[in-house]
Amino acid sequence: MTEVETKFDIPEINLVSLQTKITKLNKRAVKLGCEPITLEVLEEYFEGTPAIKYAKVEVIGKAPQYNGWSFAAKLDPTEAGNLIRAIPGIQIPEKYKTSGNYCDHCKMHRDRKTYYILQNEAGTFCQVGKNCLKDFLGHTSPQAMANWAQVIIEFLGSIGSDYGSSNTSDAHYKVKDVLASAIRVIRTKGFTSTAAARDHEGLTTTSDEVSYVFFNPPKGSSKLMEMWRNHVERFGPANEAAQANATDIMTWIENQENNSDYIHNLKVVNELGWIKWKEFGLLVSVAWVWMKEAEKAEYQRKSKEKANDYLGEKGKRETWELTYVGHRWFDSQYNDKGTCMIKFEDAKGNSVVWWTSAVEGDDTLTYKDLKMIEGDTYTVKGTVKDFREYKGRNQTIMARCAVGK
Numbered sequence: 001m002t003e004v005e006t007k008f009d010i011p012e013i014n015l016v017s018l019q020t021k022i023t024k025l026n027k028r029a030v031k032l033g034c035e036p037i038t039l040e041v042l043e044e045y046f047e048g049t050p051a052i053k054y055a056k057v058e059v060i061g062k063a064p065q066y067n068g069w070s071f072a073a074k075l076d077p078t079e080a081g082n083l084i085r086a087i088p089g090i091q092i093p094e095k096y097k098t099s100g101n102y103c104d105h106c107k108m109h110r111d112r113k114t115y116y117i118l119q120n121e122a123g124t125f126c127q128v129g130k131n132c133l134k135d136f137l138g139h140t141s142p143q144a145m146a147n148w149a150q151v152i153i154e155f156l157g158s159i160g161s162d163y164g165s166s167n168t169s170d171a172h173y174k175v176k177d178v179l180a181s182a183i184r185v186i187r188t189k190g191f192t193s194t195a196a197a198r199d200h201e202g203l204t205t206t207s208d209e210v211s212y213v214f215f216n217p218p219k220g221s222s223k224l225m226e227m228w229r230n231h232v233e234r235f236g237p238a239n240e241a242a243q244a245n246a247t248d249i250m251t252w253i254e255n256q257e258n259n260s261d262y263i264h265n266l267k268v269v270n271e272l273g274w275i276k277w278k279e280f281g282l283l284v285s286v287a288w289v290w291m292k293e294a295e296k297a298e299y300q301r302k303s304k305e306k307a308n309d310y311l312g313e314k315g316k317r318e319t320w321e322l323t324y325v326g327h328r329w330f331d332s333q334y335n336d337k338g339t340c341m342i343k344f345e346d347a348k349g350n351s352v353v354w355w356t357s358a359v360e361g362d363d364t365l366t367y368k369d370l371k372m373i374e375g376d377t378y379t380v381k382g383t384v385k386d387f388r389e390y391k392g393r394n395q396t397i398m399a400r401c402a403v404g405k
């Protein structure tokens with residue numbers, strides 16, 4: 001008996017419908033007295049970016065057989081040659097491409113519509129007209145077997161095209177990469193929740209900024225393509241520091257007490273290592289929660305040792321030696337690139353803040369031609385604009401600063 005083994009790689013999401021189809025077909029196999037089709041999942045794996053979960057499956061169909069003869073192909077003669085629909089995996093001899101109207105059983109050339117190619121256990125092929133099948137095989141209902149042969153031909157031949165593709169709703173995204181990207185967005189632009197974006201026109205949610213990294217590149221417009229590339233360059237997961245943060249966040253999730261649905265869901269996706277599109281918001285939010293906690297701990301540790309006084313006089317222009325300790329970008333209604341909050345400290349640890357759009361850069365800031373390096377000390381000349389308190393720290397707010405080395 002000819003056994004047809006066919007291996008396919010299909011998106012895992014299509015497995016259920018493939019199995020359902022086979023179950024349905026097999027009801028016919030039982031009625032026809034033929035052997036059912038079997039399906040076995042050999043392995044499951046992820047592939048591509050975004051990743052799709054695939055299953056490698058083996059589908060086995062047994063070609064119907066009687067009296068030592070198996071069905072190998074269905075053949076429809078046309079003026080341009082024969083149309084051959086073979087059971088997958090069976091190599092039909094060349095001559096059947098042009099054999100035309102001829103029956104090996106009755107040895108007659110007749111104008112028939114359909115022939116079958118049969119193969120015996122010795123490997124010999126023959127071509128038999130549809131109406132001669134009964135006499136040739138000596139079976140009472142050879143047509144039923146021929147029909148089943150056709151089912152196997154058509155079904156096995158179509159698995160690749162019918163079940164082989166997927167849509168992006170099945171895409172999977174690596175937890176670590178999403179976290180790394182979220183960290184980069186939040187560090188540069190702060191965190192924007194869905195609620196905040198709803199209330200402030202023009203704000204984009206952090207989750208949208210992150211998911212845009214993982215979109216397929218926009219097609220057609222070179223301008224959109226350029227924008228997307230820049231976005232990925234700025235916020236993509238391929239960044240060593242962000243990857244290290246992502247690993248820390250995953251460990252942090254592991255160590256959390258499982259005391260809410262939120263933590264429970266995080267633990268589930270953390271364990272899986274993958275999320276689907278709808279879980280972007282969940283992961284992005286935990287990057288923010290983790291960052292706030294980490295900053296708070298760092299802040300508490302540092303502020304214990306620091307002086308906490310206001311500097312200078314309101315409205316007066318002053319020059320100080322200040323250490324640049326960090327910055328954050330905020331969206332602005334005045335310009336596209338936003339406003340940068342630059343944090344300085346004097347030698348005693350007093351806090352000075354300068355709000356400006358006169359600098360460039362995300363991770364590393366440049367003021368005019370001066371590259372600003374975290375931890376380095378600069379000469380800052382500016383006007384004292386205000387005194388404010390932020391989380392227990394007194395901040396001297398500066399305006400119109402000139403920064404030099």
Ligand SMILES: [Zn+2]
Pocket residue numbers: 103104105106107108128129131132
């Ligand atoms: Zn015949």
